[in-house]
Amino acid sequence: MIKYILKRIVLIIPILLAVGIMIFTLMYFVPGDPVSIALGNSATQEEIEAIKTSKGLNDPYMVQLGRYLGNLVFHLDMGTSYKTNMPVSMELLSRFPNTMKIALSSIVLTMLIGIPIGIRAAIKANTFEDRLSMFVSLLGTALPNFWMALLLILLFSVTLKWFPSNGDKSWKYFVLPAISNSIGSIAMIARQTRASMLEVIRSDYVVTARAKGVPERKVILGHALPNALIPIITVCGGSFGMLLGGAIITESVFSISGIGTYLLTGINSRDYNVVQGSVLYIAATFAVLMLIIDVLYAYVDPRIKAQYVQSGRKGKENGKKDK
């Protein structure tokens, strides 16, 4: 198992390098020039050219790419912002916690609210309660998260004055971002949980469990749910990406200084290093989240775990024990 996890971590590296090359290449072809935007209209052409040369922006593509990747791999250096002259990696490091607060709290909310709603709907299938919760989650999947954010601000900040509408000073500032960001995935998970619970709830082992007098609570949580979890985890994996991406948009609604707002200001000022750094950071985070999901699969499903254990053994003993 540990071997498998290590293998997966090693596999992340070439993907991130490829992402780095791709995003560098894309940014290289973006029209617009970061230096003249950073210096403003008063700068002369000579000043702009001088700075561009000193920053190596006039070098050929391959030279620039090589330098960028070299700094990235050997010094974990993502360059400096053309606008503020601050190192990008420092800025990202200080902003990362805010983005993760939104993303992780949305993930927790999604699982804590979405899965129970789905289970309840499946148990009460085709009753009014089921229909109501499924209708609400149908609406939820169609809600744009930034619109939800605006509505929550209108209700909870403007009218009720319970939570602040922008900033990132204490946990109170993250309540509305987390809710608005997670509504869509809560709805998605609830629908998926209901569907996969309904599939297992009719199966023979559930009937057997009931027949031998296992309490209903244990039938649902002990027998049905573990077997329904695989597709639910798959959807969770998809929604992690959605939540991480959604955090970018949510940050900009609540003016939270996270990686998303950094990325968007970087795009507007053509600050290549900022854009590349932010994208790489989010891609790396995403890769780690996906790894966690894969490991979770193994813990939930003994069949998959057995595969890993077996393939590990297979490597050691040259497939002798391979069934």
Add this chain to the structure above:
Amino acid sequence: MAKKTNKSSTAGLKPGSLKYVWSKVSHNAGAMGGLVIICAIIILSALIPFISPYDYSAIDMSNMYALPSMQHLFGCDELGRDIMTRVLYGARYTLSIGFFSVLISATGGIILGALSGYFGGLVDTAIMRFLDIFQAFPQILLAIALSAVFGSGLDKCILALGLAGMPNFARMMRANILGIRGAEYIEAAASINCTKVRIILKHIIPNAFSPLIVQIAMSIAAAGLQASSLSFVGLGIQAPEPEWGAMLAAGRNFMRDYPHLVIVPGLFIMATVMSFNLIGDAIRDALDPKLKD
């Protein structure tokens, strides 16, 4: 949910055929509701220059922030522009972005996925590893990065969203083809001396395509949602064009006093996305052999 399957309506039709799917979907209240909403939005947005007495860009300072009334059904925005006219013009953006970006991602993805699944080996590895790079980001981040490169505007937004959605289709098509290639009915067809061309045309393609129809409906919804997110953060379509996300971005500065500026465009986004999702759901149910009556 509301699955009213009428036995007689599907009797005699081959499961999986278009007629069968349609007869199932047409008995699904949710899907029909969604279809009606989408058709209504399409027709109204096409006819809006003739129905509305206002121009979507005409500034009217005497009607700044006007609340909904008989003259202005949804009120007016911060420059006194009629919100109903703007919202219905905005539908043109959202729907065309939805349809055309999915056209790009479906065509590209299906070709890549089919090549990958059919040839296997080196081609498969090359295509799939290439797509891995694209799938290393959340889709919205890829869309943001691509539209940063392409710039703003309708065509560029369509291209960015189309490319961002391509890997999903490719993966799905590849998985479908791989699943079908080993299926028993292909073996059966081959064993009764069916020609290769006939197997591909009659068995592989129809069976690989039907799950994609669901994906297409869902992707149109997702693309519309992403387009409005992009416009909301200042990429995609930009103000003063009446794209829904851009309208929300412009209205949010005034929403504390005039909430109708942000409520109406959001409702339209939600209704459109939900309608496509409902249709997608119904098609999936109709294609699911487990739910056959």
